[in-house]
Amino acid sequence: MGISFKDVTHLYPGVKRKEFTLALEDINLDINEKDEFIAIVGKTGSGKSTLIQHMNALMLPTKGTVQIFDNLITPKKRKNPKLKNVRKRVGFVFQFPEYQLFEETVFKDIMFAPLNFGMKKDEAERRTKEIAKELKIENLLKKSPFNLSGGQMRKVAIAGILSYDPDILLLDEPTRGLDPKGQVEIMELFHQIHKETRKTIVLITHDMDLVYQYATRVVVLNDTKITYDGDKVELFKSGLYKDNNLVKPEVLKLIDYLNEKMHYNLDYNTFTLEDLISKLKEVA
Ligand SMILES: Nc1ncnc2c1ncn2[C@@H]1O[C@H](COP(=O)(O)OP(=O)(O)OP(=O)(O)O)[C@@H](O)[C@H]1O
Numbered sequence: 001m002g003i004s005f006k007d008v009t010h011l012y013p014g015v016k017r018k019e020f021t022l023a024l025e026d027i028n029l030d031i032n033e034k035d036e037f038i039a040i041v042g043k044t045g046s047g048k049s050t051l052i053q054h055m056n057a058l059m060l061p062t063k064g065t066v067q068i069f070d071n072l073i074t075p076k077k078r079k080n081p082k083l084k085n086v087r088k089r090v091g092f093v094f095q096f097p098e099y100q101l102f103e104e105t106v107f108k109d110i111m112f113a114p115l116n117f118g119m120k121k122d123e124a125e126r127r128t129k130e131i132a133k134e135l136k137i138e139n140l141l142k143k144s145p146f147n148l149s150g151g152q153m154r155k156v157a158i159a160g161i162l163s164y165d166p167d168i169l170l171l172d173e174p175t176r177g178l179d180p181k182g183q184v185e186i187m188e189l190f191h192q193i194h195k196e197t198r199k200t201i202v203l204i205t206h207d208m209d210l211v212y213q214y215a216t217r218v219v220v221l222n223d224t225k226i227t228y229d230g231d232k233v234e235l236f237k238s239g240l241y242k243d244n245n246l247v248k249p250e251v252l253k254l255i256d257y258l259n260e261k262m263h264y265n266l267d268y269n270t271f272t273l274e275d276l277i278s279k280l281k282e283v284a
Pocket residue numbers: 012013021022023042043044045046047048049050051
């Protein structure tokens with residue numbers, strides 16, 4: 001097992017004493033070390049970011065425990081293991097990448113984590129150049145990370161995580177701030193990493209088309225609780241997606257349209273793109 005939540009509750013302290021916001025309640029969730037591409041979805045404020053931050057111990061549970069590989073994270077700070085080990089194995093790309101950039105050049109920023117985790121300088125430099133090439137940000141390496149656009153910052157933050165090759169990747173809305181081409185490039189990169197290395201990826205997104213295209217499993221949060229954990233097709237086949245304020249992916253809407261208006265019998269589980277194109281040609 002990679003990450004395992006047992007009865008996790010999270011409360012944020014309020015402005016006044018004894019005032020709290022309940023963000024997660026009695027969460028039980030198991031994530032395998034390999035082969036999962038999990039989308040975490042749900043309406044604004046449902047607890048997604050709080051949940052994902054427990055996956056590399058950026059937050060401690062108020063109640064319950066989170067097992068992250070060999071490390072048991074508990075509510076008691078002093079009982080927790082050295083977190084460097086957790087952070088090395090579980091990489092996190094934040095929703096606001098500017099928070100994770102701090103060096104004077106992009107090159108140094110990408111190299112920071114591998115050096116911090118004990119990689120030799122030559123190897124860290126080689127890796128930095130390789131990742132920069134893959135993400136098409138070689139032209140930014142000499143720049144300050146603070147003089148970049150939002151989308152460029154996001155790519156640099158992603159490079160800073162890929163540079164030390166963690167076992168599990170956590171991504172909080174990774175395509176936010178990127179132009180459409182950049183969004184496709186980033187998602188294809190994660191898809192390729194997932195296929196080639198079998199690394200588990202956990203992605204928070206509001207984009208159901210991305211969920212449909214890439215996820216192997218969907219976890220839905222609604223008002224602090226997990227209301228669905230399973231197959232994406234089943235989620236959109238059932239009415240559950242509506243109960244959780246989600247919308248259908250565009251491709252499934254198209255299938256609904258063809259089935260309803262044209263009396264076709266396309267199935268969410270078995271249709272192929274060729275089927276869809278040939279039916280659309282008939283309609284045209
Ligand atoms: N630092 C904080 N202090 C107090 N309350 C917080 C804090 N961060 C989040 N919350 C509250 O905890 C709840 C869950 O927030 P969280 O950010 O996890 O939701 P989310 O599903 O990620 O939302 P979004 O889709 O808008 O990013 C919300 O009620 C939010 O107001």
